[in-house]
Amino acid sequence: xxxxxxxxxxxxxxxxxxxxxxxxxxxxxxxAGDREKISARLGHAVNTFTDTPRQxxxxxxxxYDEATAELVKALAERRRVLRAGWEGQDPATRSEELRxxxxxxxxxxxxxxxx
Numbered sequence: 001x002x003x004x005x006x007x008x009x010x011x012x013x014x015x016x017x018x019x020x021x022x023x024x025x026x027x028x029x030x031x032a033g034d035r036e037k038i039s040a041r042l043g044h045a046v047n048t049f050t051d052t053p054r055q056x057x058x059x060x061x062x063x064y065d066e067a068t069a070e071l072v073k074a075l076a077e078r079r080r081v082l083r084a085g086w087e088g089q090d091p092a093t094r095s096e097e098l099r100x101x102x103x104x105x106x107x108x109x110x111x112x113x114x115x
């Protein structure tokens with residue numbers, strides 16, 4: 001095991017969660033609380049399938065519906081924020097600001113295409 005200087009500098013008894021230890025990447029599409037809630041519902045459906053298959057299937061479908069609805073809302077909000085950053089700007093808006101907006105559109109669209 002290698003020495004972890006960051007971990008060694010943390011106060012005793014304080015550990016980082018697996019999510020905090022991951023390398024930084026793109027921001028999640030849904031907030032953590034929403035993801036956890038939907039994931040728990042789906043897990044419950046899978047775990048109760050043997051005893052109540054129809055109810056489990058209905059619960060899984062409901063979790064799917066909630067996930068898609070929340071995803072649509074989150075994507076619409078991201079679009080609104082992105083668009084507000086460049087729409088209606090002076091035509092002389094700096095190229096770098098526009099380039100950043102384009103980069104963000106490209107990133108989110110690529111992520112969607114990989115789903």
